[in-house]
Amino acid sequence: MYEPFDMTMAIEAFRNRLVSGESQPLDWWHLCRERIAAREPEVQAWEVLAPRTPEPPAAGLLCGVPVGLKDIIETRDLPTAWGTGGYLGTPGSLVDAALVTLLERQGALIMGKTVTTELAYFTPGKTRNPHDLTRTPGGSSSGSAAAVAAGMVPLAFGTQTAGSIIRPASYCGVFGFKPTFDAVSLAGIKSFAPSLDTLGWFANHIEDICTTFSALTRAPAIDALPTLDGVRVGVRSLPSDRVLDADVQRALARTRIRLERLGANVVPLPLDERFAALVEYQKEVMAYEAAQTLASEHRQHADSMGPRLVALIEEGQTLPYARYRQAQQAANELRQVLSRFFVDEVDVILAASAQGVAPEGLQATGDPLFCRAWTLLGVPCLNLPLGRGHQGLPVGVQLIGDRFQDDRLLAIAGCLMQVRPG
Amino acid sequence: MYEPFDMTMAIEAFRNRLVSGESQPLDWWHLCRERIAAREPEVQAWEVLAPRTPEPPAAGLLCGVPVGLKDIIETRDLPTAWGTGGYLGTPGSLVDAALVTLLERQGALIMGKTVTTELAYFTPGKTRNPHDLTRTPGGSSSGSAAAVAAGMVPLAFGTQTAGSIIRPASYCGVFGFKPTFDAVSLAGIKSFAPSLDTLGWFANHIEDICTTFSALTRAPAIDALPTLDGVRVGVRSLPSDRVLDADVQRALARTRIRLERLGANVVPLPLDERFAALVEYQKEVMAYEAAQTLASEHRQHADSMGPRLVALIEEGQTLPYARYRQAQQAANELRQVLSRFFVDEVDVILAASAQGVAPEGLQATGDPLFCRAWTLLGVPCLNLPLGRGHQGLPVGVQLIGDRFQDDRLLAIAGCLMQVRPG
Numbered sequence: 109m110y111e112p113f114d115m116t117m118a119i120e121a122f123r124n125r126l127v128s129g130e131s132q133p134l135d136w137w138h139l140c141r142e143r144i145a146a147r148e149p150e151v152q153a154w155e156v157l158a159p160r161t162p163e164p165p166a167a168g169l170l171c172g173v174p175v176g177l178k179d180i181i182e183t184r185d186l187p188t189a190w191g192t193g194g195y196l197g198t199p200g201s202l203v204d205a206a207l208v209t210l211l212e213r214q215g216a217l218i219m220g221k222t223v224t225t226e227l228a229y230f231t232p233g234k235t236r237n238p239h240d241l242t243r244t245p246g247g248s249s250s251g252s253a254a255a256v257a258a259g260m261v262p263l264a265f266g267t268q269t270a271g272s273i274i275r276p277a278s279y280c281g282v283f284g285f286k287p288t289f290d291a292v293s294l295a296g297i298k299s300f301a302p303s304l305d306t307l308g309w310f311a312n313h314i315e316d317i318c319t320t321f322s323a324l325t326r327a328p329a330i331d332a333l334p335t336l337d338g339v340r341v342g343v344r345s346l347p348s349d350r351v352l353d354a355d356v357q358r359a360l361a362r363t364r365i366r367l368e369r370l371g372a373n374v375v376p377l378p379l380d381e382r383f384a385a386l387v388e389y390q391k392e393v394m395a396y397e398a399a400q401t402l403a404s405e406h407r408q409h410a411d412s413m414g415p416r417l418v419a420l421i422e423e424g425q426t427l428p429y430a431r432y433r434q435a436q437q438a439a440n441e442l443r444q445v446l447s448r449f450f451v452d453e454v455d456v457i458l459a460a461s462a463q464g465v466a467p468e469g470l471q472a473t474g475d476p477l478f479c480r481a482w483t484l485l486g487v488p489c490l491n492l493p494l495g496r497g498h499q500g501l502p503v504g505v506q507l508i509g510d511r512f513q514d515d516r517l518l519a520i521a522g523c524l525m526q527v528r529p530g
Numbered sequence: 531m532y533e534p535f536d537m538t539m540a541i542e543a544f545r546n547r548l549v550s551g552e553s554q555p556l557d558w559w560h561l562c563r564e565r566i567a568a569r570e571p572e573v574q575a576w577e578v579l580a581p582r583t584p585e586p587p588a589a590g591l592l593c594g595v596p597v598g599l600k601d602i603i604e605t606r607d608l609p610t611a612w613g614t615g616g617y618l619g620t621p622g623s624l625v626d627a628a629l630v631t632l633l634e635r636q637g638a639l640i641m642g643k644t645v646t647t648e649l650a651y652f653t654p655g656k657t658r659n660p661h662d663l664t665r666t667p668g669g670s671s672s673g674s675a676a677a678v679a680a681g682m683v684p685l686a687f688g689t690q691t692a693g694s695i696i697r698p699a700s701y702c703g704v705f706g707f708k709p710t711f712d713a714v715s716l717a718g719i720k721s722f723a724p725s726l727d728t729l730g731w732f733a734n735h736i737e738d739i740c741t742t743f744s745a746l747t748r749a750p751a752i753d754a755l756p757t758l759d760g761v762r763v764g765v766r767s768l769p770s771d772r773v774l775d776a777d778v779q780r781a782l783a784r785t786r787i788r789l790e791r792l793g794a795n796v797v798p799l800p801l802d803e804r805f806a807a808l809v810e811y812q813k814e815v816m817a818y819e820a821a822q823t824l825a826s827e828h829r830q831h832a833d834s835m836g837p838r839l840v841a842l843i844e845e846g847q848t849l850p851y852a853r854y855r856q857a858q859q860a861a862n863e864l865r866q867v868l869s870r871f872f873v874d875e876v877d878v879i880l881a882a883s884a885q886g887v888a889p890e891g892l893q894a895t896g897d898p899l900f901c902r903a904w905t906l907l908g909v910p911c912l913n914l915p916l917g918r919g920h921q922g923l924p925v926g927v928q929l930i931g932d933r934f935q936d937d938r939l940l941a942i943a944g945c946l947m948q949v950r951p952g
Contacts, residue, residue: 198624209825290725290858293822299717327851400715403631429749433934436712440933444866511862512855 113139116259118313119173119320126171133164133172136262137217140174144219144260150241152234153255155179156186157220168215169323176255176264178248179221180228180298181205190298191224191233191248195412196405205296207265207307207324214323219261222251225473227402228267228300231414232473237279239501243466246276247473249310253280256310257502263320264310268483269300269394271462271476273308274506277491279466279474281502284310285317285518288511289486292324301397303436304390304483314525317490318518330515332522336370339520342377342454346481347387353464359495359503363458363524366494370523377449377457382442386481389435393484396432399424439484443511446485450510456520457508461491465501482506488514490521535561538681540735541595541742548593555586555594558684559639562596566641566682572663574656575677577601578608579642590637591745598677598686600670601643602650602720603627612720613646613655613670617834618827627718629687629729629746636745641683644673647895649824650689650722653836654895659701661923665888668698669895671732675702678732679924685742686732690905691722691816693884693898695730696928699913701888701896703924706732707739707940710933711908714746723819725858726812726905736947739912740940752937754944758792761942764799764876768903769809775886781917781925785880785946788916792945799871799879804864808903811857815906818854821846861906865933868907872932878942879930883913887923904928910936912943 113122113131125131138161148154153176165171182188182201189197208218223233225248235250237243238258245254249266253276256264266273268286277284286308299305311317318330333339343364345352352360364374399406399421406413406421460478467474482489488509495503507524509517535544535553547553560583570576575598587593604610604623611619630640645655647670657672659665660680667676671688675698678686688695690708699706708730721727733739740752755761765786767774774782786796821828821843828835828843882900889896904911910931917925929946931939 196624202618202620203830204826206823206825209829210822213825213829293721293724293819293825295721295724295823296826299715302715302717303712325851325854397715400632401628401717403628403635403715404626404718407631407635408625429747432747437934440865443862512859 116312118315119170119262120315122173123171134161136172137161137174140219140261147238147258147260151236151238151254151258153222153251153258153260155189155221155223155251158186158218162217165215165217168213169319170211171215172217173215173263174217174219174261175211176219176222176252176261178252178266179224180267181207181265182296183208183218183221186221188221191226191228192412195409201296203296206293207297210324222255222264224248225250226414226417227298227405228269228272229417229420230473231417232470236470237466239281240466240499243468244279244470244473246279246466248272249276250473253277253282253284253310256280256282256312262311263316266308266310267297268306268308268479269304270390270483271479273310274461274479274489274491274504275474275476277310277493278461278504279502281493281504282310282312283314283317283493284308284491286483286489287321287514288488291514299401301394302401303397304394306483314518314522318522321514321518327515330518330522332526333519334523336367336372336520336523339372340454341367341372341374341456341458342449343374343458344377344379345460345478346383347477348384350463350477352460355464355495355497355503356460356462359505360458360460363492363494363505366524367458374458377454382438383481385438386442386484387477389438390480390484392427392431392435395420395424396427397424443485446487447510450513456517459506459508461504461506465497465503482508486511488517490517492521492525538734540737541592541684542737544595545593556583558594559583559596562641562683569660569680569682573658573660573676573680575644575673575680575682577611577643577645577673580608580640584639587637587639590635591741592633593637594639595637595685596639596641596683597633598641598644598674598683599630600674600688601646602689603629603687604718605630605640605643608643610643613648613650617831623718625718628715629719632746644677644686646670647672648836648839649720649827650691650694651839651842652895653839654892658892659888661703662888662921665890666701666892666895668701668888670694671698672895675699675704675706675732678702678704678734684733685738688730688732689719690728690730690901691726692812692905693901695732696883696901696911696913697896697898699732699915700883700926701924703915703926704732704734705736705739705915706730706913708905708911709743709936710910713936721823723816724823725819726816728905736940736944740944743936743940749937752940752944754948755941756945758789758794758942758945761794762876763789763794763796764871764879765796766799766801766879767882767900768805769899770806772885772899774882777886777917777919777925778882778884781927782880782882785914785916785927788946789880799876804860805903807860808864808906809899811860812902812906814849814853814857817842817846818849819846865907868909869932872935878939881928881930883926883928887919887925904930908933910939912939914943914947
């Protein structure tokens with residue numbers, strides 16, 4: 109039998125235990141299964157679990173790490189239902205999603221498929237927030253965020269088209285990382301709006317976010333900066349004209365203090381008024397592309413689809429091409445403008461992840477509003493589970509870097525997370 | 531029975547016949563089936579044909595237009611084999627590719643699946659060039675180009691990751707259009723390198739290229755410019771340090787004369803030396819992304835795969851992330867530089883589509899070299915079948931516009947094509 113250990117240890121600590129012989133490659137798997145048996149009846153994070161214990165993995169950056177996959181990620185050996193409750197579903201796909209092979213090549217163990225909202229839009233699944241079972245975990249990557257927060261797996265994958273990683277990470281109190289657009293292949297993952305869809309992941313440790321980035325992209329290992337001396341942080345949420353809940357304001361203020369204590373120079377970021385239009389542009393790009401991308405699903409299954417999804421697709425079907433083009437062109441231009449800010453003014457941006465803590469009820473998944481602009485810009489975004497709001501509920505903030513500067517963003521976040529909260 | 535008519539008429543002319551009652555909605559379908567029966571034994575453009583005559587379509591911009599789909603485009607009712615000869619294959623997918631619904635909504639009729647190279651890379655299928663059966667039609671969209679060139683269908687779809695539309699269009703003497711990156715959804719189409727893959731189409735008339743663009747994007751109808759007075763054309767092939775075959779040089783010179791006769795101002799385009807690196811960058815992006823995207827296919831089927839595909843994937847598996855990132859960042863920057871050229875200096879660029887006419891033999895599909903840079907830049911590219919080379923073989927040239935200026939590019943090309951060759 110396996111030796112019990114701290115379930116919430118970081119991936120690297122488990123790798124060290126494997127090297128020293130303290131743990132065997134399937135130990136974490138078995139611990140996770142126990143944890144799932146205990147917590148799943150309440151949390152309901154899983155659509156389906158792997159029916160068998162896998163072969164012991166040999167090696168890799170993720171050797172023996174059990175992972176959850178959002179149920180829009182296709183697998184040969186497990187069914188996929190895309191959160192449709194059955195109107196779309198397959199007992200197994202012809203080919204695994206590329207992600208599955210990239211993970212298994214690094215020794216990861218596929219624990220199962222996590223609950224997603226319907227086709228990764230708004231209609232919720234069954235999952236509850238592990239911190240308060242009467243509240244939403246957020247969406248669309250609901251089950252992945254909740255599974256990590258409940259300690260059922262140390263790593264789980266999701267996708268973000270509007271705010272489907274950062275928002276549930278904030279509500280569930282875990283790290284959630286959306287890398288630069290196109291950093292990891294979406295092959296075998298249901299698309300929604302191809303110029304926005306981004307694969308990302310949840311973990312309980314910033315180091316695990318970094319390890320996973322290296323494992324999937326083959327980027328060099330990312331070390332936390334020793335200090336934030338000279339690091340410039342711009343504070344700016346988008347949209348900027350909304351009053352954030354006091355919980356979020358406090359979390360931002362506390363993060364700012366932590367940053368400054370580490371030597372960072374924290375300043376307001378003066379983004380001009382063109383950035384205010386990005387939220388609307390993101391909605392238009394999403395509607396236009398979803399209407400194209402889900403045209404066949406809509407034709408076959410509109411009667412079974414949730415009304416909000418049907419409404420989005422039908423809105424997209426009537427959105428003029430000129431509007432779509434304008435939104436894309438503006439986004440292109442603002443990506444360049446923002447890149448110049450990242451050269452001239454700041455290293456990272458600090459922003460709200462969401463309006464407040466996880467809303468009450470399971471009939472909706474909260475609002476992705478504060479993620480929309482950043483997703484359209486294609487920049488890497490990292491939710492830091494740094495705050496506690498009323499009733500002790502988690503409150504996240506995001507750190508945002510420039511496109512392809514994922515390693516820089518993660519190195520800064522790594523430093524920030526080494527300090528105990530002040 | 532149907533009334534015979536000119537098979538090679540434009541889509542709009544057929545629509546007029548439908549309106550006037552001269553033709554019935556399935557007439558073009560039946561004519562195409564006859565043409566396929568006559569030509570297919572030699573040309574071998576089709577992987578599978580629709581087994582039944584479809585229901586008569588009611589309306590739409592493509593009402594009654596038979597279309598061919600490259601066999602990486604998934605369909606519920608027809609098998610897909612992705613050019614693998616069987617190591618991957620399905621008798622029918624769970625959902626149609628988005629394109630299928632977008633086409634059928636406009637009244638198009640799916641004639642069948644056209645031959646593709648293996649997974650849209652280099653290993654050729656069975657298709658021959660209709661202009662000389664001993665020569666390649668080009669690839670990877672081999673069957674779609676050949677089917678249109680042989681008059682088997684007026685419209686067929688393919689994808690371009692390096693040069694898979696423009697090159698076969700040039701070799702087969704048809705129009706081939708690769709719109710702006712992301713203009714039409716690839717949902718349900720096998721991906722290869724997601725930041726390069728672009729859906730496009732082949733036709734015998736520039737008007738049909740335009741009609742199809744409007745049908746799929748809902749952009750307004752595109753009219754040919756009445757004259758090219760004031761239109762600025764920059765001449766520049768990429769790479770620019772290769773000597774083009776005399777056939778292509780003559781085709782470029784003749785196109786230049788036609789442009790000038792219509793009032794255009796034709797000048798050399800001074801792109802700086804950074805553009806010279808784009809060909810290598812495209813290769814690196816393609817290898818890196820293919821290694822990720824086809825990771826599962828490679829794991830399951832490397833033994834059955836063609837050696838060039840295996841070599842590309844394995845090259846991509848070892849390409850450092852830093853090289854991939856550098857290529858993507860350089861491409862981003864050059865997209866902006868080129869956009870400024872498109873504002874300040876030129877309206878369109880005239881460039882070689884390929885080194886020369888279709889090479890002899892069916893063991894290879896020619897070189898996409900002269901398309902690689904433009905594909906990485908994401909700009910719309912249109913092959914014009916304007917030239918005839920030695921032995922009367924087709925020679926194309928490309929016109930290239932700025933991203934999202936597809937309508938401007940097509941309006942200029944429309945004017946150019948109204949003049950008879952001088």
